[in-house]
Amino acid sequence: MQKLLVCRALHEKDDGHRISRAKFFFIALVCSFSWYVIPGYFFTTLTSISWVCWVFSKSVTAQQLGSGMKGLGIGALTLDWSAVASFLFSPLISPFFAIVNVFVGYAIIVYAVTPIAYWGLDTYNAKRFPIFSSHLFTSQGQKYNISAIVNDKFELDFAKYREQGRIHLSVFFSLTYGFGFATIASTLTHVGCFYGREIMERYRASSKGKEDIHTKLMKRYKDIPSWWFSALLVGSLAASLALCIFLNDQIQMPWWGLLFAGVLAFEFTLPISIITATTNQVN
Template identity: 80%
Template sequence: MSRAKFFLIALICSFSWYLVPGYLFTTLTSISWVCWVFSKSVTAQQIGSGMRGLGLGALTLDWSAVASFLSSPLVSPFFSIVNVFAGYFLIVYIAIPIGYWALDLYGARRFPIFSSHLFTAQGQVYNISAIVNDKFELNLSNYEEQGRIHLSMLFSLTYGFGFATIASTLTHVALFYGREIYERYRASYKGKEDIHTKLMKRYKDIPSWWFYMLLVVTMAVSLALCIFLNNQVQMPWWGLLFAAAMAFTFTLPISIITATTNQTPGLNIITEYAMGLIYPGRPIANVCFKTFGYMSMSQAVSFLSDFKLGHYMKIPPRSMFLVQFIGTILAGTINLAVAWWLLTSITNICQDELLPTDSPWTCPGDRVFFDASVIWGLVGPRRIFGPLGNYEAMNWFFLGGAIGPVIVWLLHKSFPKHSWIPLINLPVLLGATAMMPPATPVNYNAWIIVGTIFNFFIFRYRKQWWQRYNYILSAALDAGVAFMGVLLYFSVGMEGKGLTWWGTDGEHCPLAQCPTAKGIVVDGCPLN
């Protein structure tokens, strides 16, 4: 069968099937059968819920749940999937249960085991609006009256392992790729050209001044925003330069991790942390700094990835540049317009406490982004992860993350015949749950299972099929879901028409969000 025919068949199947989990039977997105068996047990639902618990045994028949947060598992190498699985198992099924049930770290039982919300010491959702003044800065008196901010067990550990991921990225790349980086840098001036580079010589290269001019213009516009719209942006001009310097510093090591594992560690935590220490009490400034620092690096990695693909596919470099440039302008404009339209047309959008349980407008990713602006910008890391907060011990993760790759490297040097040792990639392992929340255990369960099937069993026993159709299948599944998702939105979503029956009433784990500490009163939860 030709690749084009296979793609078309897989696209039609994906498109047709997504009607079921996307509209007719939405419970298939998270089949949390443990909750169905133990319908009155808080602990069992905390363990079994794929969306709000640890997801033990939770499965999905929805491709969007498989590939929405971690990208397609069909295009990740198997050793990378193993690293993600090891980190996921370590954090979700060892660290969190021990911290929550065995040790009750930071009074974790007073809060849900899996939540991106911020809480008071009494287990109630923190009232953020009460601690913000008219200038979007911290109202210290109201903050002290309401008390310190508390995090769920998963949210706090996710930040801790995020600290370790950033530190391990630098040491891992320095130890395992430092010599190669230096040699490649020298070879770029006097080394022999490979066949791909020779073939690309047929096309006109991109003039360097295109890049320099684009950099100068964008920096000038950004500086103008920081200076002349400072009341809205809040970020000082030096913050922009600092963010650009951080993005420049981390682009190379993170690009290497991405190129070898298909997993990209994020700079979001370290950018938020740095700006929160330097410029606390200003959430908008923190968000802007995070965007210029983290997203600049992320887009640079994506830009390099596309140019690498174009290099192998022999696409003219100037055409690639123009497509990237025009696509960025179009995507940014359309995204802004759609976001503005949604915010002005949908009542209570992103406020999950005011929306019905089956609403698609809970915005889990934006919820995490908002809470991060409160933690790092409004309240500041000194009152969360510093001497004035509850989670100061989490800073030890920085040291652990920096030391970890050193241990792996020493083991590799001591036992060079064991080829599996250098495959232990701690930036990927420690950062396995970086997308949680908003990603949930059911996303990880499905991603690991599907990735293992296609990248180990099928590659091992049906290698020719894998080489011919694997990436085509991944693209077809993504496209089918996307087309049906758009069709569902414009046909029934905009009109608010939906089905109401057991199969569209969520995953049926209402008790998974309940605390287990005695005396904590939460609506809809049994009193312990």
């Protein structure tokens, strides 16, 4: 939707405004770029102003709680728009209910689940590792040497892996991984509960030849031949299968894995499309 609005603003005729839409867009672009250079290049501290860390500079717990880059970011401030939009994509173009939903989920995970798992339950020996980190660690809290367990063919060397030990994650990273898989599964449940009846009604209506408003609007444009899409699907699938079969030592994916991935993508296309269209949230 935001791309459509930009295109309309740049190409539609002005309706008597003092300043043209294209000129306003250019001014906004220059101003936003000029400001982003400050926190993004010249003064990166503005991305996360963690006053808690300044006040309690010698406290490890305060660093974990107050740091906006390596901790929970409690009390941290930012003057960098990219930090504001880091988990909402852009609050200016997303519906309010979607922003609230994401913020509530973010607050629960960061300010409730993560502290309880780290300080309260010591989940997965969490206190041995940083509370917030995307790195991999050994059981002693040292950074994991990935290159030591991978051979020349980029395959896992199980003997070296057993010698170095299991890979450990920070508690925040492991929890977000788990919640990420949960959100994928909940996508099907959410769409089925809230949009299932409408999907079936639309499907029955389309099978009977009834046209909705979108179909009527699209009739203004010339249809693309269906065989174009079929040829593209067959061609890309054949090329992918050929790579998986004949270059398996480099691709490292069996042919059945490719087909399975394609089936999963097909199943999630409609649910994810509905959520993206209604919330403007891609992930």
